[in-house]
Structure formats: C-alpha cells, structure tokens
Amino acid sequence: MNEEDEVMYEDSGNETSGDDVDFAIEADNPSNRDFSCFEDEYEYHFEVLSADEIVQHMVDCIKDVNTVVQIPLTTTRILLNFFNWDKEKLMEKFFDGNQDQLFKEARVVNPFKKVTVAKTMVKKASGTEECKICFVVHSPTQMTGLECGHRFCIQCWNEYLQTKIMEEGVGQTIACPAHNCPILVDDETAMGLLKDSRVKLKFQHLITNSFVKCNRLLRWCPSPDCSYAIKVTYVDTKPVCCQCGHQFCFNCGENWHDPVKCAQLKNWQKKCDDDSETSNWIAANTKECPRCNATIEKDGGCNHMVCKNQNCKADFCWVCLGPWEPHGSSWYNCNRYDEDEAKSARDAQEESRAALQRYLFYCNRYMNHMQSLKFEHKLYAAVKDKMEEMQQHNMSWIEVQFLKKAVDILCQCRQTLMYTYVFAYYLKKTNQSVIFEENQKDLERATELLSEYLERDITQENLVDIKQKVQDKYRYCDGRQKALLRHVHEGYEKDWWVYNE
Template identity: 30%
Template sequence: MDDDYYLSCEEDEEEEEDDYDKVDYDQYEQAQREETTKSTSRIMTNESLVAAQKEVLARVMELLTLKKSQARTLLIHYQWNVDKLLDVYSERGKDSLFKTAGLTVFSHTSLSESRYSLRKKMTCEICMDDDLQSYTMTRMDCGHCFCNNCWKEHFTVKINEGMSKRITCMAHKCNAICDEDVVKKLVYPELAEKFDRFLVESYVDDNKRVKWCPSTPHCGNAIRREDDGGEVECSCGHQFCFSCLSESHSPCSCLMWKLWKKKCEDESETLNWITVHTRMCPKCSKSVQRSDGCNLMTCICGQHFCWLCGGATGLSHTGTTIDGHSCGKFKEEKVKQIEIAKRDLKRYTHYYHQYRSHTDSSKQEFKLRESVREKVASLSEKTLKSEQKWASNGADLLFRSRKVLSYTYVFAFYMFGEELFKDEMSDEEREMKKILFENLQQQLIGYIESLSKTLNQPFDDYSSDELEKMSDETMRFGIVVDNLCKEMYECIENELLGPTVAGHNHSIAPYRSEGIEKAIEFWC
C-alpha cells in the first residue's frame, strides 16, 4: 500500500478527532453486551452424549410404544430428528415409518416358544447344516432364521468393518435391520462393547445438529448447535466452521474456502506458470525455459525449436531468421491461451500474497495478545483491574479483525472472478461492486494498522497520563475497526452475495463483535 493512503488515513483521523471525543464508550460497551446472544452451542462429552441419546430414545419409545432397539433404528434413519420422524408417522402411519427404516411392525414367534420346533431338526440356509436344534437358531423380526454361528460371524464382520449402526439381515435382498439386543447377545463381550460405542457415536455421526470437534489431536468433544451453520469454539480452544468443519473462514462461504484450499494445495497455478514461461520441446515434450532473448531454443535432447511458435527448426540462425523454419502464421488460439494464463497467474498471485501477508500478521498478533496480557498484569499496581480491559480487549479485536481481513481476499478472488459468478453479473456491475468492496477493505486495513501500531507500544512503562491517552486511542480505533467489520459483512450479505447468488449455497457465518461463539457445557 502506498504512503499516500496512510497519509490520507492520518488526515481522516485528525478530521474525525472531534467525533471520536464524542464517543460514549459506556454506551458502546452496553450495546456490545446487548448484541451478545445466548450461546446456541453445547459441548458434549461422552457422558453427555449417552445422556442426550437416552433422553431422545425414551421420548420416541414412549410416544410410539417401541422397544429401545426399534426407536434407535428409526432415529438413526431419520438422523435423530424427532420432529421429522413424528411427521412421517402422522402422515404415513406406522407401517410406512417402519418399512422405510428397515424395521418390521410385527415380531415372529420365538423359536423357543414353538413346541413343534423343539422336536424338529432345523436347517440353516447359510451354512446348510441340517441337524440343528431350535435353541441354536435365531429368528429376526423380519422372519428369517439362521444358526447362531452364522449370525455371530455376520455380526462380527459388520462390527469390525464399522458398519454396526445398521446391520441388515443376511437373507438375500432383505434390508431389515437386526435387533441390537440380539447382536450384543451373540457376539463376544469386547465386540458388544465396540458395538455399543458405535451406537452411541451414531448420535453424532448421523445427526446434522451434532458434530465432532475437528481438533488435532482430537479432544474427544462433540458440539451441538441449534442453528444451522455458523462458527464455534470448542472448550479445547479450536475454532471451526460448523458447516464444513474447516477452520473458521468467514466472510468466505464454505465453497469458496474449499476451492481456495484446493487451489493453494494443487498444481493449477504451477501449470499456469509453466504455460507462461516455458515451451514444450517438439521432440521429447520436456518443458524448456528461455534464459535470454534469443528465439532459437535447444532442448537437452538436442532438438532445436522456435520459442515463438514451438516448431522444430535447424541450428543456424540470424537476427531475423532461423534455418528451416518460418513462423509467419499467427496462431491466435495459442496467443490467447498464453495471455489468459498470464492474467490468471497475475491475479491469483496478487490475492494470494495479500492473503498470506495478513495471515502472517495475524500470527504475530496472536503473540501480541500474550504480550499485552503480560503488560496488563504488570499494571495491576498502577490501575484497577476493571480499568485494564481496554488493552486485552483491543488485542483480541485486533487478532479477530486481522483474520477477517485475510479472508476478505479469498472472498474477493472468487466474488469478482469468473470461476463462480461469471454469468451472475455484467462487467459493469462487477466493477461497481468491486469498487464498493475494495473501498471498505482499504478503510479496514488502515484502521487495523493504526490499532496494531497503538497496541505495540511499551505501555507497561507508561505514566498514568500516557496510559489514559493510549487507552483512549485503543478504544477509538477498536470501535472503528469493529464497525467496519460489521459494514463489511453487511455489504457482503446484502450488496454482493444476496442479490447475486440466489439459489446458490454461499451463506456466511455472521459477524460477532465479541468473537466466535464459545460452546458451553451441555446439560440434559
């Protein structure tokens, strides 16, 4: 960024000095407290997962008069959405509800209750053993009956393969779900425990409202949210997007962030560079880079070719001609391809460098937060504890806003490029929106830098008057940064994404002045 911009920022600050003096900081903090919404995210440990699952199971068992295993099978099928399950029950009835989930409405008579079966030898149609007593056989609710050894082997394989949440009957084309109590009865105790664990984890794996914290190494917690999407912080400190489980990335949409990560990781831009700066040898197909201004190239395989068109040539050449070659024909498509690659490479490089620069700054400002806290601790004898929060609050805001700023470059790369929204806007409309966005972005940069400069002062050695002046500056810059972040999000949601991408999934997590929502402990 040029010096003129920073000079203009400083001039603006001087012009607005009187306005800053009029800011009622108590009123601003009160507005922030009122804006802070009650957390809709809950941390779920293994114990709370079991408790929550039991509560839902008990509700469905009572409402529909079902066994526990039947209730669980229904809930897994309907992704633990009780309201959806009950709607299907009300609209289609019990038969349809059960059939869709792989359950049978009725239960067959137990083999042990049949006098005839006690006298008759039975045959297992899996292993074809035809000399079996009834007590060695098990019939599922679907009516299919096989020997216990075959069932045991079937269950063991499914559990070890991690498919134990919905183990289906062994019979050909039978999709009925096996009773979990029967499964646990027939397998070894250690497998029964593993099976139970899978059933508990199904409350997370098959429930769109609950997801595992993606921290590495895994902290063991799950997070439950009542709202769709958004960003959340686990008790382990890991912040992530609840929709895609990537790191928190607003104001980028999940699709933008997914594409950006892939673009940064794969070789798409390397290929662009190769297209712009190298030519392929017409003999061995290796890429050759030109080191000087001569258009006669020589590959390591010995082949000579023309840099301009890539055609094979002789060795001798003058300042204007090359032996055995003339590239007087203009290859328009080749030129277009190179020009497009140059443009795309230049554009990507610009946005990547800006993104990386602010990402690196956010890492430094993470360290600054710790430094500020240490300085605040050293001020405890000079000021009251309640008067010290301006510094730590300012450092927290600086770190959050810098991360937001870094992701705005990813957003801009896709919003104003052709990969996602080529047909959504005219060139004139795209340019107008780009100017609007970049003006906000530049203002945010200026005030973030001012806030950073202020907080990097050695204020632990300041006098009371100097501390008061610095706290005033920090709060003033902080208020402006916070308001600009809000304006940026409103601009993206209302002016850019809103009317442009109707029908597309480009929602973003809302901006929160107090930072990403912290999940709280779950209570049944």
C-alpha cells in the same frame, strides 16, 4: 411398554471411558447452556452438548417418537437412523405410507406382525441345534438370533459383532450374519451378546457418532480431542462457539469464514490443495514446440529455441513461436509476424500467466494474514505478562483488561482480513467491489497499526499514552470490521456481487 423393550444408553461412546456399561435409559444433567457468538443482527442461538447430554438428547428423540408409534425402542432408533433422525419425515411415512415397505427398507422385522420363526436350523432328537457358522452342535440355550429366525451360537455371535465393531467400524448397520439376510442387529441384542467392555464402549461410540453425523441439527466440534457437539434449531451459515473455545461455521464445519460463503471457501481450499496451480505454473513458464508439441522451458536469455526432440529439432522463436529463419537480425521485432497460430499461442500464454499472477497475489495475502494470526494468538501470553507487570505498578485488574480486549479484536480482524482475500479473488470489478476494497484497505491499515502497538510500543514509561492509543485503535478496528461485513452482507441480500467463473 415392557421394560425389557427399552434399549439402554448410558455412555456416549467416548472411548476414554473405562468400565463395562449397560445402556441406561435416563441420563442426568440435561444441558442448560445456551451460547451465542455475536450480538448483532447475525445472532445465532445454539446449545453445546456434552457426551452425556448427546446420549440424553438421542434417548429423548427416541422416546418422543415412541410415544406415538408404540414399538420397541431399539426398532425406533433404527427407523430414526434410517430417516437421518428426521422425526417428522418418519412420522409421515409411518402413518401415511406402506408400513410393510417401510420396515423392509429400514431392514427391521415388522413388530406388528407375529413372526413365524423360520425352521432353518437342524434340530436333533436330543434337542440340540447346529450353528451354521462354526458347524458345532450346541444346546438351544447356547443358540440365539434375531426375529428373522436365523440362530447362531453365542460364541460366533460375539466374534462376529466384535469383528464388525472393532475392525470394520460398523455400528448402526450390522446385519444378521446369515447369508443375504438384511435384518439389522438391534442395540439391545448387541449389548447383551458382547462380553468385552472395550467392544461395548466402541459400539456405543459408533452409535452416538452416527447419531450426531446423521442429524442435520447437530455437529461435532471439529477441534482436536473435543468431545462436545453443537445443537441448533435450524441450519444456517452462522458462527457457533464450542465450550472448548473453538469457533466455527455450523454449516460447513470450517473455521468461521465471514465474509466468504461456504461454497467459495471449499473451492478455494481445493484450489490451494490440488495441483491446479502447478499446471498454471507450467502453462505460465513453459511453451510447446509449434511442430511436435513437446513442453519446453526457457533456461537462457536467447529467444532462439531448438527443440530437443530428436525426431523434431525445430527452430522457432520463443516470443512468437514462429519459425526462426525469417527473423534474421531483427528477431526483436518478431511481433510483426502476426500469424493466427502464433498470436493465439501468445494470447494463451499471457492469459495463463496473468491468471497465475492474480492467484498468487490473493493467495500470498491470505497466507500472510493466516501466519500473522498464528503469531498473534501467541500475544495472549505476552499480554498476560504485561498485565501482571502493570498491576505491580499501581494499576487495577480492571484497568489492564484493555490489553486482552485489544488482542481479541486484533485476532478477529486478522481472521476477517484473511477471508476477505478469498472473497476478493472470486469477485469481479464493479462499483461495489471498489467500495469493498476501500473498506478492506482501511481495516488492514488499522489492524497493522494495532498489531504494532501491542507487539512493540507498550513500555512502562509510555503506558498512559499508549493505553489511550490502543483503546482508540481497537475500537476503530472493531467498527471497521463490522462496517466491512455489513457491506458484504448487504451485497448478498441485494445481489450486488458479480463473481469470476
């Protein structure tokens, strides 16, 4: 393969970089780091890739495919992107399918066929060409184009690419500027035409970002301002830990949420974010006039309601929604008026109120553990001070590490407890759910006691006694957390759990 065919990738596109860059095909320092979060049966191996290592991984993928298909590297990249960087799928289509159709769908010119450049430009006797964007006549050296045959002046190309990249944020799918031409601009052409180093950098960033987003085995770390990505060998709902320290679920990208499954967490977050609970509140705290259906809120103690709709003004009972007139002085016995319509209205009201109260029960506990988790992350600073103080009183560095270990386990238990309330919200009552709630209660009680020890009880006077208590309690919490999670996962495997719709 000729060297001019090689597309060159040097920078990942991290926009904090500075100077003009050429895409350099070889990147140094491949990743040796292999991280795993847990040591139990749920262990999940992965790699953390830096910006340069992401680029190298992309280049390696392109080269792996290109050793077989033997086409320009830029064309290979476009094909891989078309198949979401699934090399096996690309190979299958390339050798078993219609290659002309494949290249057409991927929006590239078939490199195996000699291209007859379309005579779309008006060539003057003096050897000049007219650019169909700016309509200025240029010498042939000032004109260029893709293999589709459409040629434009270098200045128009540069402005077109800059607009697409900087204003529209397009990198992978910039098409030829000719009307209705689907052919994509390859990386080598784009980098050769762009003049501004900032635009080149942005283009590289878009290419790299698309590579990670399209590749199902890669995911950017969702932590703010983190430029690392996680690479796995297979996709699963398992925890991964970034180099920056952030732990998240590889499958959905959210904070690690065991024992809740991704779909349940997504539904819960939607429930918390949208207006569904506002509607529940309205349903639980208001009623409709039985005659005109106007929404009415009870703002006093009297159950005699008068609709304020000027065209209605119905008198009815707030309790049973029946007409007020028959109630007389015995309004408080209105439940004896058991007409079907009134009974249906009461049942709907009670059901809505019960649903709201159930949601608030689990939501309040979920939010409480979330808030406690935020506070307990601040414990690290306080614990550091206590550890330094202890070292000044004849304790070694190793002897005081129990405090940091305790805070680590406390935060893990808080996070698990937070998501157990999401899991419990969707869970129907069964014998196994009762066992789950007992495990949850036991873990919650132990976690609260450990939190109290760490926040209030450690003083220099009781140091020896409290150290043993803290160590015993965090070991107990750790064991109860693992027991709870094992039970939930066993339930998933044996199909124990029954969910509310």
